[in-house]
Amino acid sequence: MQLKSLRLLMAVAETGSFMAAAKQLHTVQSNVTTHIKKLEEELGAQLVHRAGGVRLTSAGLALLDYAERLLAVHDEALALFKSPENAAGQLRLGSMETTMALRLPPILAAYHANFPDVDMTLSTGPTASLIEKLMAGQADGVFVAGAIDHHRYHSLKVFSEQLVLVSPTPMASVPSSEELLTATFLAFRQGCSYRQRIELLLASQGINAVRVFEFGTLDAMLGCVAAGMGYTVLPRITVEAHRHRFGIHTMELPSDIANIDTYFVTPEPATWSPALARFVDTLRQEAKV
């Protein structure tokens, strides 16, 4: 059974004539005859009355019902891929905790407002496991720290964060080695790229091992810093958004350690679903990159 044949059947039903149907679909009448005949052979039933003006038989009407449904789905699928204002289906995103907390809400909101037919799922996790998810095909795109150098993947720089040292008391300068040695650090669980920066900071001071507490959420971490439990390293914008709720202080870090870029990593653009392509559009607009 060919979609073409069904479309011809619909045209015949509409126009009540093989010639008019042919004209409507820009073909010739003999082809209409052939297609309808083939359908009739395939289904073993006469679909069209040929006495005088043609009319669908009851078998034809029964098939017409399916033809309409079939072509509606087909046209919908085609429209999805053809017109850039369409997006539907599902979109599986992944993001780091901090990006999710501060950068994504307005973007997700804007996307959902424009493309309400997309079912979004967003999971958070550290950079390493997000990349794994992406490569396993369990996510369509992930927000991670740092670009991926792989020709099958595409990295779009979307945010630039400046990391700052967060402490419970004001500081004049980056703490000395001695101070750091005795200090406690709070960080997200292993795999988080910000934690790697903490270790980088410590390494730059010649310190290899130090006590590090692990947290799962931002609020818990900042609460503990404010309570004097220790230091942490976070994006400036993240800290500033929460500063009014916690009695915390920040200190600039050396730029090689401080500057970290967030990328949106996906498979090659050619493989993007319409939903994903529209998401990247939204991202470009909202993040202004």
Added chain:
Amino acid sequence: MQLKSLRLLMAVAETGSFMAAAKQLHTVQSNVTTHIKKLEEELGAQLVHRAGGVRLTSAGLALLDYAERLLAVHDEALALFKSPENAAGQLRLGSMETTMALRLPPILAAYHANFPDVDMTLSTGPTASLIEKLMAGQADGVFVAGAIDHHRYHSLKVFSEQLVLVSPTPMASVPSSEELLTATFLAFRQGCSYRQRIELLLASQGINAVRVFEFGTLDAMLGCVAAGMGYTVLPRITVEAHRHRFGIHTMELPSDIANIDTYFVTPEPATWSPALARFVDTLRQEAKV
């Protein structure tokens, strides 16, 4: 876009391999490649990741969603026509008032029990207008008095009725001409074949015109006969079913006038929809013809 291609895409998604997909659908791997490639060109998006084991891209997954819907509808349509135990869609029947009242209820009930997915509509009317409806394509089959001699239509004899003269008082024999001349006749509206029999009866007595009242429903008519308003002519089985409710009496008529057959008339069997074909099956069983 070809249904074949979509089916291949589904097989690829399922098996995760072009070769396995080819085997599953009894074709060769090169054809799978070609079909998928054609889909990709048509939609302008890569549908399948070719790194190592093949996997659908997010665009592929989006299309897969439509492919599944499309093929489900297609298979449903095909199953409808292929397997004789299926029937769906609509069935538009027409029937004479008397047949509807007495013969059809058990048949319609049996049909509906077996094929609940068919939307039945039944309209009643006199033979003439039912035939018109059928010919105009507004009905799929009609129960009428007498066969149709037309090579585009098919008449199936389903019931044999014996017409009797119905009167308010007992009769020893068919009323004489003088009695008939002064009598009033009650009948369905013009077009009803039973009414033609009344006129035939009168003509056999050399009477051309007589007073005839027209009624739309059986109950009204029988009620008026019982009340002594006049005579009527109806199938014996119809009268017997109502005799206990009305004080009426019957009298046999000459067999050439009395015997009348009810036919189920449809377009040619080749044009029957599955729903109609199953109805005729049911009819043959229930009516035992």
Added chain:
DNA sequence: TAGTAGCTATCTCATTTTGAGATAAAAGAT
């Protein structure tokens, strides 16, 4: 009832598409 106008079925043929096999190229496994 013959004629005519309008439509559909059939036939033909050039073109395109399809399907299958063979082979080359690429990716993983040992």
Added chain:
DNA sequence: ATCTTTTATCTCAAAATGAGATAGCTACTA
């Protein structure tokens, strides 16, 4: 590195398709 498995490409024969020409059918008209 070699071998195995899988996909892409090429080729060719067979089949399907689309368009035109023509014959046949139906309904309407005079």
